[in-house]
Amino acid sequence: MKVRxxxxxxxxxxxxxADAVSRQDDMEVxxxxxxxxxxxxxxxxxxxxxxxxxxxxxxxxxxxxxxDVEGTVEELIEKADIVVDCSPGKVGAKNKPMYExxxxxxxxxxxxxxxxxxxxFNALAxxxxxxxxxxxxxxxxxxxxxxxxxxxxxxxxxxxxVRAVMIRRVVDPKEDKKGLVNGITPDPxxxxxxxxxxxxxxLPHINITTVAFKVPTTLMHVHSLNVQLKDKVSEEExxxxxxxxxxxxxxxxxxxxxxxxxxxxxxRELRLRYDLFENxxxxxxxxxxxxxxxxxxxxxxxxxxxxxxxxxxxxxxxMAEKDESIRKTxxxxxxxxxxx
Ligand SMILES: NC(=O)c1ccc[n+]([C@@H]2O[C@H](COP(=O)([O-])OP(=O)(O)OC[C@H]3O[C@@H](n4cnc5c(N)ncnc54)[C@H](OP(=O)(O)O)[C@@H]3O)[C@@H](O)[C@H]2O)c1
Numbered sequence: 006m007k008v009r010x011x012x013x014x015x016x017x018x019x020x021x022x023a024d025a026v027s028r029q030d031d032m033e034v035x036x037x038x039x040x041x042x043x044x045x046x047x048x049x050x051x052x053x054x055x056x057x058x059x060x061x062x063x064x065x066x067x068x069x070x071x072x073d074v075e076g077t078v079e080e081l082i083e084k085a086d087i088v089v090d091c092s093p094g095k096v097g098a099k100n101k102p103m104y105e106x107x108x109x110x111x112x113x114x115x116x117x118x119x120x121x122x123x124x125x126f127n128a129l130a131x132x133x134x135x136x137x138x139x140x141x142x143x144x145x146x147x148x149x150x151x152x153x154x155x156x157x158x159x160x161x162x163x164x165x166x167v168r169a170v171m172i173r174r175v176v177d178p179k180e181d182k183k184g185l186v187n188g189i190t191p192d193p194x195x196x197x198x199x200x201x202x203x204x205x206x207x208l209p210h211i212n213i214t215t216v217a218f219k220v221p222t223t224l225m226h227v228h229s230l231n232v233q234l235k236d237k238v239s240e241e242e243x244x245x246x247x248x249x250x251x252x253x254x255x256x257x258x259x260x261x262x263x264x265x266x267x268x269x270x271x272x273r274e275l276r277l278r279y280d281l282f283e284n285x286x287x288x289x290x291x292x293x294x295x296x297x298x299x300x301x302x303x304x305x306x307x308x309x310x311x312x313x314x315x316x317x318x319x320x321x322x323x324m325a326e327k328d329e330s331i332r333k334t335x336x337x338x339x340x341x342x343x344x345x
Contacts, residue, residue, distance in 0.1 A: 007029075007030075007031055007032055007033040008031065008032050008033075008086045008087065008318065008322050008324065009033060009035040009084060009085045009086045009087075010026045010032050010033065010034055010035065010085060010086070010087055010088075010089060010318060011034075011035055011036055011037075011038075011081045011082050011084070011085035011087070011088045011089070011109075012026070012034060012036070012037040012038070012088075012089050012091060013037075013038050013059060013078055013081075013082075013088050013089070013090045013091065013092055013100060014038060014059065014090060014091035014092035014093070014096075015037040015038060015039050015045060015046075015049050015054075015056075015091070016045070016091060016092075016093070017177050017179065017307050018091040018114060018307070018310065018311070018314075019037060019089070019091030020037075020045070020049070021278070021280060021307065021308060021311045022089050022091060022311055022314045022315070023037050023049075023054060024277070025311045025312065025314070025315050025334075025337070025338060026089075026314075026315060026318070028337040028338065029315060029333065029334070029337055030333075030337075031319075031324055031325075031333070032315075032318060034054060035055065035081065035084045035085050036054065036055040036056065036057045036075060036081040036084065036085075037049050037054045037055070037056060037057070038056070038057045038058065038059035038078050038081065039056060039058070039059060040058070040059045040060045040063055041063065041066060042066055042067045042070035042072035046067070046072050047072060050072070050073065055075045055081075056072070056073070056074050056075065057074055057075055057076055057077060057078050057080065057081040058074045058076070058077050058078065059078050059092070060078075061077040061078070061079070064077065078103070079103065079107070082103070082104065082107045082109050083107060085109055086109070086110070086322060087109065087110045087111065087112065087318055087321060087322060088104055088109055088110070088111045088112070089111075089112045089314055089318070090104075090111055090112065090113050090114065091114055093116065094114075094115075094116025094117065095116060095117065095118075097113040097114060097116070097117045097121060098113075098117055098118065098121045101113075101121060101140070104140075110138075110139050110140070110321050110322070111139070111140055111141075112126075112140075112141050112142075112143060112314060112317050112318065112321070113140065113141070113142045113143070114142070114143055114145075114310065115142070115143065115144050115145025115146065115148060115149075115203075115310065116145070117142055119142060119203075119206045121140065121142055122138075122140040122141050122142035123138045123139065123140050123141065124138060124141055124142070125141075125142045125143075125144050125203075125206035125207050126141045126142060126143050126144065126207070126313065126317050126320075127143075127144060127148075127149055127152040127153065127156070127207045127313060128312065128313050128316035128317070128320075128327070128330070128331055128334075129152075129153055129156050129157070129250075129252065129331070130152050130153075130156040130207050130208055131207055131208075132316060132320050132327035132330065132331070133320075133327060135317055135320035135321055136320050136321070136323055137320075137321065137323055138320070138321050139321070141317050141320075141321055142206075143310050143313045143314050143317055144203060144204075144206065144207060144310075144313075145203065145310070146226065146304055146305075146306040146307075146309050146310055147171055147173065147200050147203075147217075147226055147228070147304065147306075148200060148203040148204055148206075148207070149304075149309050149310050149313060150226065150228060150284050150302060150304035150309055151167075151169065151200065151204050151213075151215075151228065151230075152204055152207045152208060153250075153252055153253065153284055154230070154247075154253070154284060154286070154300075154302065155167060155204065155208060155211055155213070155232070156207075156208060157246050157247070157250055157253075158232055158234065158243075158246070158298070159208070159211065161242075161246045162234045162235060162236055162238050162242075162243075162246075163234060163235030163236060164211055164212075164232055164233070164234060164235070165212065165233040165234060165235050165296070166212040166213070166214075166232075166233045167201075167204075167211060167212065167213040167214070167230065167231070167232050167233070168213075168214055168215075168230075168231045169200070169201075169213065169214075169215045169216075169228055169229065169230045169231070170215070170216050170217070170218075170228070170229040171198065171200055171215060171216070171217040171218070171226060171227075171228050172217075172218050172220055172226065172227040172228070172229070173192065173217055173218065173219050173220070173226045174219075174220070174222050174223050174224060174225060174226055174306060175190075175219045175220065175221055175222065175223065176223060177223060177306065177307055178223040178224075180223070184221070185219055185220070185221045186221055187221060188221065189218055189219070189220050190218060190219040190220075191216075191217075191218055192217055192218060192219045193217070196216050197214045197215055197216055198215045198216055198217040200215040200217060201213040201214050201215040222265065224265045224266065224268075224269045224305075225265040225268065225269065225281075225285075225303045225304055225305050225306065226303065226304045226306055227265060227301060227302070227303050227304075228301065228302050228303075228304065229299075229301050230298075230299065230300055230301070230302070231297060231298070231299055232297070232298045232299075233296055233297050233298075234296050234297070234298055235296075236296070237293075237295065237296050238293065238298070239293065240291050240292065240293050243291055243293070243298060243300075244288060244291060247286055247291075248344075251283075251331075251335045251340050251341030252282070252283050252284065252312070252335070252340060252341075253283055253284045253285075253286060254281075254283045254284070254285050254286070254343065254344055254345070255286050255287075255288040255344070255345070256268065256271075256285055256286070256287060256288065256345060257287065257288045257289050257345075258287065258289055259289070260345060262285075262287065265303050268281070268285050268303055269305075272305070275339075275343050276339065278307070278308075279305075280305065280307065280308035280311070281305035281308050281309070282305075282308050282309060282311055282312050282338055282340050283309075283340060283341075284302050284303075284304060284309070285302060285303040285304075285305075286300055286301070286302040287300070287301050287302070287303075311338070312331075312334045312335070312338055312340060315330075315334045315337075315338075316330045316331060316334055319333075319334075
């Protein structure tokens, strides 16, 4: 029998999680929610999802627009074994009492504070900690990108300390209400940034400090990492660890990957919505100086957390062990298939 998954908030993350859940042989989407009857609501129905109204007072808006909804979000979560809350940042915490009242398990996203859930989650780093839990937070896109590589480096070589610079896309491609046309914004100005402490919600023992900037691009984030390792290792040993991990892809500038624009041009050939669920690391950026490792990675902010949500469902509902869940998720989403 398939577990029944409700998606509360069918936006950038919600629509991708819905499509990923639909690809699993042990899960089904019982419904998705929107607050308003726009083109995304109509597309959800056209794609075969049952649409519910996220804000009960807005039912009339859907009625007036002739967009059929099956009911309210409360009615949806009654039909679900688990809710993936993909509402805008901080709204998940407001939705939590509804999940508590219904006695349904819920996954929150990185726009929520860590105390919304019992644990902050990344499948590679702490799958076991989510097993059987009621409330889990999948960490943000930047944190997921950092945690994946730091977990692998720590497991294989031991990490002494990390200093990282995040160059962040200003908004997602769909945004037309805000943005940054010309300029580079230190974000935050007061340093360090929150990304270091957020990594520590998953990997508490990692000594990490981060700074971040927003730049006028929508495609991907870029991270520049400096990792001090416990032992001296070679560049080849680092490449070997990254090569073996399906959720990482190595690319090279001599293959034509000169910027995130080229990575996205390549990804457009691979997947629906050019989704890159993997960290994309420039192979030729990997450099070891003494015990310090340097490398640069690109993170597709709209896609990177999607497999993590699928794995969090399996962990919380005790459907599979870590390796089995990750294998199923990877296979269903073609993760690991496009290594160069
Ligand atoms: N986008 C990213 O790059 C990214 C990456 C990683 C994590 N996240 C996190 O993922 C979460 C969702 O972000 P997003 O980018 O997907 O946002 P989004 O594109 O704005 O989508 C949010 C969705 O939630 C719906 N919604 C609004 N109010 C709601 C409510 N009260 N209850 C339920 N649903 C409601 C919206 O519906 P309507 O459109 O009908 O109003 C919309 O479909 C945030 O915590 C964010 O920080 C985002």
